[in-house]
Amino acid sequence: xxxxxxxxxxxxxxxxxxxxxxxxxxxxxxxxxxxxxxxxxxxxxxxxxxxxxxxxxxxxxxxxxxxxxxxxxxxxxxxxxxxxxxxxxxxxxxxxxxxxxxxxxxxxxxxxxxxxxxxxxxxxxx
Amino acid sequence: xxxxxxxxxxxxxxxxxxxxxxxxxxxxxxxxxxxxxxxxxxxxxxxxxxxxxxxxxxxxxxxxxxxxxxxxxxxxxxxxxxxxxxxxxxxxxxxxxxxxxxxxxxxxxxxxxxxxxxxxxxxxxx
DNA sequence: CCGTATCCGTTCAGATACTG
DNA sequence: CAGTATCTGAACGGATACGG
Numbered sequence: 001x002x003x004x005x006x007x008x009x010x011x012x013x014x015x016x017x018x019x020x021x022x023x024x025x026x027x028x029x030x031x032x033x034x035x036x037x038x039x040x041x042x043x044x045x046x047x048x049x050x051x052x053x054x055x056x057x058x059x060x061x062x063x064x065x066x067x068x069x070x071x072x073x074x075x076x077x078x079x080x081x082x083x084x085x086x087x088x089x090x091x092x093x094x095x096x097x098x099x100x101x102x103x104x105x106x107x108x109x110x111x112x113x114x115x116x117x118x119x120x121x122x123x124x125x126x
Numbered sequence: 127x128x129x130x131x132x133x134x135x136x137x138x139x140x141x142x143x144x145x146x147x148x149x150x151x152x153x154x155x156x157x158x159x160x161x162x163x164x165x166x167x168x169x170x171x172x173x174x175x176x177x178x179x180x181x182x183x184x185x186x187x188x189x190x191x192x193x194x195x196x197x198x199x200x201x202x203x204x205x206x207x208x209x210x211x212x213x214x215x216x217x218x219x220x221x222x223x224x225x226x227x228x229x230x231x232x233x234x235x236x237x238x239x240x241x242x243x244x245x246x247x248x249x250x251x252x
Numbered sequence: 253c254c255g256t257a258t259c260c261g262t263t264c265a266g267a268t269a270c271t272g
Numbered sequence: 273c274a275g276t277a278t279c280t281g282a283a284c285g286g287a288t289a290c291g292g
Binding site: 023031035102 | 144147148149151152153155156157158161197198199200201221224225227228231232234235236237238239240242243244245246247250251
């Protein structure tokens with residue numbers, strides 16, 4: 001995933017393609033709002049406005065943008081109920097729920113090392 | 127972590143501080159280069175130039191910037207050997223190694239759902 | 253070899269206004 | 273309510289040059 005060296009052999013073409021795709025997905029997923037959206041959805045189904053209230057500081061634009069991206073990658077499912085006013089609901093797919101497990105790990109890690117990190121910052125800034 | 131609602135009670139001040147700090151750490155760590163650096167280091171100790179070769183596409187500037195950030199947060203340790211030419215080595219701290227475990231999970235997830243995601247993208251783009 | 257500083261084009265993200 | 277489009281300043285990221 002991280003490695004750089006490829007020989008020029010033809011079967012490496014596939015490896016290079018997979019590697020670059022993995023990088024792309026990595027870049028998509030490893031961003032603040034995407035992670036927070038997935039955490040917020042969890043096992044629930046939420047409307048656009050509910051997500052907006054749930055995630056502090058997210059703008060209308062960023063939320064839309066990231067929801068589209070996650071939908072494109074097949075991590076969330078978008079269902080439009082044809083009523084007025086419109087009702088649009090978002091829910092995690094299986095891939096999304098699988099990703100959520102690893103993100104939970106990241107959250108746990110953050111809380112566990114919160115003190116350690118804060119202390120380290122003070123040391124560094126001095 | 128994700129929740130927004132706080133009452134005005136005084137003991138919530140700490141919660142709000144911890145929450146905002148967690149967000150900050152989240153933003154620091156959830157970025158492409160930081161994750162790749164941590165993955166690259168793994169159990170090894172690497173020099174600056176070795177990291178640069180290891181991580182495809184990273185610029186001198188980005189590498190420096192992210193190494194400083196990770197050092198500040200206490201995820202990596204930087205040791206300077208007073209020789210000429212300079213020899214600077216980077217290694218994960220315990221917190222860094224703990225984080226690496228969860229990042230490994232993210233890598234596994236990426237590879238596992240690579241096909242699913244690629245297919246979903248083609249469907250979406252049509 | 254390693255690090256910092258500067259310049260400069262690109263992308264990002266908020267605010268606002270407007271549709272169904 | 274949900275979404276799109278546009279505009280504008282800020283932040284990012286690469287290239288380059290120079291210092292320890």
